[in-house]
Amino acid sequence: MDLAAAQRCVQDIHELHAASLREDVRDLFQLALEASGFLGIIDEQSGVARLQMGANLNKLGELLETFADWSDDRRVSTALRYLGVLRDSREGGELPSIEAIEDGVVLLTAHGSKGLEWPVVFLSRCTERRWQGRTRSSSDLQLPDDLVPEPPPPGDVAVDEERRLFYVASTRARDRLVYTWARSYPQPSSEESCTPFLTMAMSLRGGSVLSKELPADSTVAVRAQRPSGAPVLQRLSIAVSDLGVFRSCPRRYNYLRRWHLPVRPDARSWYGTMIHEVLRSAATRRMAGEAVNADVVASMWQAAWEQSRGPKGRHAELRAHGEAQLRGYLESPGWIDTTIDQVEEPVTISLDHADAAGRFDRVDRRTDGIPTVVDYKTGRPKEEAALRADLQLRAYAVALAQREQTDEVAVEFHYLQGAVTRVIADKGFLRKAHGHLSATARELALASSTGSFPPKPSRWQCQRCDFRTVCDEGRAALLAG
Ligand code: SF4
Structure with missing residues (x-):
């Protein structure tokens, strides 16, 4: 190690030590990952070692999340005691095996x-x-009879x-x-x-x-012969969101889904998950015949907030914001003037080279008879023209059409301020959407087969990317400004 690297290491340790006195252990873990370049995983030469290292880091991140669910004191010293008990009791579960991550021989x-x-x-x-x-x-060393407390088993x-x-x-x-x-x-x-x-x-x-x-010389004969030319593409089982991650940046997909590098859970997704959970439960109660109005949902939100172990201290303003969003939505036509048919419905889209799994927030019945899938959004509304190119919307439309065996469906994005954007997907739209999704799935299958995941750097994207500290191209994009 050269002197500069050693000095950097000492400085990092000082900074992490100072942070350990005030930060939540999960934040400290992320700081340590960023300071160390994810423990040098990128420099690891062996692909298998990289996969195992990523899996180990991910497992540690999961254990710290479980610890944070269990303990109100989230300092590193308490977390270390928790991990020590887990190790001694072997309750932490097995580390994910590399076989679980990628095909291969171990x-x-x-x-x-x-x-x-x-x-x-x-x-x-x-x-x-x-x-x-x-x-x-008889030549094995035998213990004297006096030192053997009981006779050996037969x-x-x-x-x-x-x-x-x-x-x-x-x-x-x-x-x-x-x-x-x-x-x-x-x-x-x-x-x-x-x-x-x-x-x-x-x-x-x-x-x-x-x-x-097998005959004595069969070893050569049974060895698999890889056909020359085009790589063999294996059918993938993926999530719909994988297509979006891959399309935005294949390198990011590689870090996230193949190497399983841990990412910092962000406040937006924590908030969005809580809102979705409250609306799921509200819709289920409504389908069961209960009267679910804005006051009921507001109290459900308050209970969910109380029970949540997310970063409430740093985002206290979201408590009132969430209640206001839910109240606004419960009084909008998107909630009032509809018949809810299904809630949180799992779906699988059959694409060329992949089966993509997803989940509908809600499926509604409309008076025009067109099957309609509803997706809740906590962000700002988008115009219909922009949404027609949205990968998630296309995926929902294709999934609903495949499930209902029809060539006309609707997808609605329900923004919690009350706005609803409805997109009708007809035969032409569905054909194109299926083609686009399949083309992305094919590229993903090809990348998985060749192991090539090129970066797609852009300042806007890289500054939000969890892997900007280990991605040379991302760092360069940020420096270029
Ligand atoms: S930093 Fe940029 S280029 Fe690198 S993985 Fe992230 S998004 Fe892709």
């Missing part, structure tokens, strides 16, 4: 396995030499332990388990026989076992 030992962790497991070298365990020989303990490990390793597969063994291995080059543990496991599984003998 090499593991049989020790420490828990079960059902992987879709497909290959348990190799299932030979007697490897999986029989060592039978104790049988050979070493073999029993190997058998236990073998069966535990066999439980790691969720979908498919493949045992392999060869009749001979190069070192030592003697004949090998299959472990009796495997014979026992196969007899237990009966008809579900498929046994296959």
Whole structure:
């Protein structure tokens, strides 16, 4: 490390220490990530190590969120005690495995396995030499009888332990388990026989076992041949919001969805989530026949505010703002003059190369008979012309049309000040929207297959991006002004 880097490190530690005396531990975590360049994850050469590092950081962020839900004292010292107890009790849950993040092959030992962790497991070298365990020989060191508090269990303990490990390793597969063994291995080059543990496991599984003998030179033949030319695009399962993130900046998508770098939860999304939750509950009660007026919703909002563990201290003005927005909406035609059919309805859009999952805030029945999806907005109203190009609106329109099997639907954005923007999506609109969404999904599948996620820097976008401290192009865009 050079002197300048060491000095910077010392300065960062001083600043973080000072911040630790006053900041919420979650803010401190974000400050530490930014000061350290996300712990140098970008400089990590190995893709797998990067993925695991991102997953570890994300897990720590989640644990700190859980801690903040549980404790009113959110200083770092209390958080460290909480994490210490979690570690000792192993209640923190497993770190997300890299397999959960991306396709790939992971090499593991049989020790420490828990079960059902992987879709497909290959348990190799299932030979007697490897999986029989060592039978104790007379030359092994024996403890004097006086030092053994109780007699050993019957049988050979070493073999029993190997058998236990073998069966535990066999439980790691969720979908498919493949045992392999060869009749001979190069070192030592003697004949090998299959472990009796495997014979026992196969007899237990009966008809579900498929046994296959491969010729001695088959290793080359079974290796997958990647076709030359165009990459093979795998069908993706994504969220509708992934398409928006990818289209705004593929590099940001990479940091967020593939590397799983933690991001600072912002006050806007916390506020929006609370408002949505109150409206979801209000609409459900209304559908159940209750009279839900502005006063009822105002008291629901106040209760939600009291219970929330979000950054209320720093954004106290949002309490009155939220009540005023909800009262205004409850007295508007968007709430009064409608029949609510469904609330918080999950949907999946079938696109070329991807299935995109989303959720409708509300589905309404209108007198004109056109199926209508409603989305609540806490921001400023936009004109219909601008909304027709909105990715989320297009996605909702296509999803509703696919679900209702119709070629005319409507999407309404309900702004809580009372304004409603309604867009009718006809056959031509739906065809184009499906084409645009599919083109984005195809680009995303291609990027996932090649691992290429180029940045799309712009001052406006980068200054709001959580990754501007680690993204060279983002930093350059901000410096260029
Ligand atoms: S800083 Fe800018 S270019 Fe970099 S990831 Fe964020 S949005 Fe993309």
